Amino acid sequence: MTGTFRYENPDIIHFGLGCVGESLSAELDRFGAQRAFLVTTASAGKGAGRAVAEVLGKRLAGRYDRITQHSPVASVMEAATAAREARADVLVSAGGGSPIDAAKAAAFALATGLDLRDPASLAKARGASPKGALPHLAVPTTLSVAELSGSAGFSAESSREKVGVAARELRPAAVFYDGTLAVDTPMDLWLSTGVRAVDHAVETIFAEGEHPLPDATAAESLRRMPKALLAAKADPRNAEARGEGQIAAWLSYLLPGPAARGLSHTLGKRIGSRHGIPHGVTSCLLLPHVIRFLGPRKPEALERLRAGLGPDPAAAIADLVARLGLPQHLSQWKLTESDLQEAVAPLAGKPYSAEELLGIMRASL
Template sequence: MQPFVYSSLPQTVRFGHGTLAGLGAELARLGIARALLLTTPEQSALAAQAMAAADGRIAGHFHGAAMHTPVTVTEAALAMLKDVQADGLVAIGGGSTTGLAKALNLRSGLPQVVIPTTYAGSEMTPILGETAEGRKVTQRDPRLLPGSVIYDVDLTYSLPPHLSAVSGMNAMAHAVEALYARDANPVIDLMAAESVASLAKTLPAIIADPLDAEARGQGLYGAWLAGICLGNVGMALHHKLCHVLGGSFDLPHAETHCVVLPYALACNAPFAEKAVQRLSAALGHADPARALWDLAGRLNAPRSLAALGLAESALERAADIAAENPYWNPRPLNRDLLLAVLRQAHAGQAPVAPQPASPDGMKT
């Protein structure tokens, strides 16, 4: 067996139905009396639920969280945080609010309580991606990890079928890339395979009946596992491309992950035999990249970058940006290979492994 390193991240997770009711007790446990509540502009109903559960421990509400964590938004939230003299952060919603909480934590050191309502997984990671001047920059720091996460399955019932589908596929991407990560280990391998199997099985059930309690619970469970994978090992080609497409071209986060995943996996599959074996078992298909592409089709999720509004003329620039900073990937990369993957993803046809990279590709 290959030697490995596994580090457990310090965090309290509460998972179940109706767990939001314990928010006030959790804030009291953490010594938070004046929390700043974070949501997107559309989440007034969620904000009201959180305030009702917080036992008077919310000092202010910032409702401007946005995709890709723009620095300008963070600066506005930081000003409110100072105005209300907040001593903690409560984020309820998806990756946008979680990202904002982390960005504020980075600047203030205040503790975070995160209440996810999607399958984004960011709540389980010490990773922050911030966008400024058309570029998304990602950093990893143990201090960014939210100390407390409350998973309330009941809050996911209202997640629309489309968002359930793309958010679930986004979660699967974390687990897929964890299986061929440079710092993979047996614990994360088990979690990643379980995550993929759980989400692949339950996402169609969720789309068929968004109020299916068992499916919603299993979906959130699979997303939780995927988030742990994302937080514990490094990512590769898929996440790099998605960060470029989101940060530089403002494509929607979850939808972009949904589209790119099968093509990134098809590219890496010839160089990640063990990962492919585990994914084949989890998905019940000899070609896991095709299985994921088929799954997206069954979920009526987008399967091409063109469907997300990306012009074909933008692919060259996207490849240039992705190639600027070499990063580890199981398959050696260069600009031509990156462009080939992007062209496949733009067209939306069934994924196949692109031609080998030329000898002058990025070093792994």
């Protein structure tokens, strides 16, 4: 067997309690940055965002704190405009996947001059290079791992479909896993994005091809994440448990492209933004059924999953979701059969049939 592995994660990961206070200023110095622009949400802006702003001090040139779930493209462009007007020389994101993706997409828009609200510009974006994009420092407060890749998802204005841009230049220049800044993250969001990280690990192992290092870290993530999530649920102010969850999430995502294009993720994106279902919750709903579907088709990958999850990986994840008190049934969102058919239609034959995909969806009801 021969193969080639290329690291797609950011070059620098800072981790441990207090690492933002210790290392953020040094990262700004590395870029000679004097005008930092903070991208966050209304809720994260009161906790982690405030702490980050305090570290930035006089170098904070502006902020945008109106990013909401699924990063609506209008908000992305508002953030980009505000950053340009602030003459930003570095972007700093604080919060979950939505503000982190919004910062990446804003960096793309600023570097290319494209208005991502315009469908024609969005079509051009697929071939555009964001050369010279502003550096981006990411301070995640959920376990979605948006900070670990150069892809940025956001929701289109007209259809609410999830779309996006991607380039290596959009990878954050540095990531800060600081559990002390995650203790205020709402528990349901923390736990559901933790299951999302479990999903990343599973999709890594199911991905086509040979990838021994990501497989090994994914299996380790599957061993560590359930304990970290249960510990955080038992004591929401446990910064060490939050930090352990962040490490487990990092380990889940050394194969960003294939892990984000797996079957659970792909189906989840088809129903998430359109029906108001958070990303992490789509993993809670779909992942056990995806494993039951793919396991017999990929027996070697199923054996690797057993190393991290035990003899019945699908049952183990369903049990974890139940113990965490997270949603387990898609019927809660009142999707109709027509909604399900519409969701799977663009995916049919790539490579699974519409009826096979509907079977997964129906099993989750």
